[in-house]
Amino acid sequence: MIQSNATDSSGKPGFTGLTRVIKATQYSFKGLRAAFKHESAIRQELLLLIIFAPIALTLDITNVEKILLVASLVLVIIVELINSAIEAVVDRIGTEHHELSGRAKDIGSAAVFVSLCLSAFIWFVIVGQ
Incomplete structure (x- = not known):
């Protein structure tokens, strides 16, 4: 090679x-x-993963449910990483306010919010049975 x-x-x-x-x-x-x-936000979400992943793995649920619980937490971190990258690029372009820059940051933030809602929903459905 x-x-x-x-x-x-x-x-x-x-x-x-x-x-x-x-x-x-x-x-x-x-x-x-x-x-x-x-x-x-990354540090906070990693803390949630560190706390809740072991809980998920010790629950008396199926392996697929355990995977869903942990994966939902990891998904939040993935989306937050992408959001942070978007924010860094927008900030690199310029500090002055621009409608498109604000929109990009707001959409990235919305993606994080949706991933958090999805994670909460998955935990509620599986753990809150």
């Missing part, structure tokens, strides 16, 4: 093979560290 950092057809320099996988993993962990450091 040839590994290269040559420019690909998109014009972006990149790596191939195992080097690409290693670099992508490093970038992912860098992003997780940055989100944890700079986003209090």
